[in-house]
Amino acid sequence: MSEPDINQIRDRLLLELVRRNATNQKPMNPLIVSEEIWPDVDWKNQAATVRSAAFLLTKNEPKFAKRVIDSEGPGLVLIAQTAAGKSAAAHLEASPETNTSPSRDWTKIGAIAAWIMIPLTILGLVIMYCLDKT
Helix, strand or coil: CCCCCHHHHHHHHHHHHHHCCCCCCCCECHHHHHHHHCCCCCCCCCHHHHHHHHHHHHHCCCCCEEEECCCCCCCCCEEEECHHHHHHHHHHHHCCCCCCCHHHHHHHHHHHHHHHHHHHHHHHHHHHHHHHHC
């Protein structure tokens, strides 16, 4: 799988903030969430990209997320949802053009492959029938 770009990471983080109900009392670590969403990406080398995506959420106007200070890990970036973030996530989820699902690309490819396989299957059956007659 190719590495997700910063916009994909930002959008998925926003959706996960809402799904996980990340609040001030229960903030979310963007790096851990990214590791759960895309387990095959080396996030130790991509940590700066995840932090940048979280920064985009917190610096957006209106703010989609807010930074939460963690007393156990100073300097650790934890984020929580805002009302504007909930609204944006609802619009993002409702949008048919949103590419937040990794399986959505496979669905398109699968539909094309299915349409190609139907005539090929019929052709194969015809060829087998003709060979069987000879």
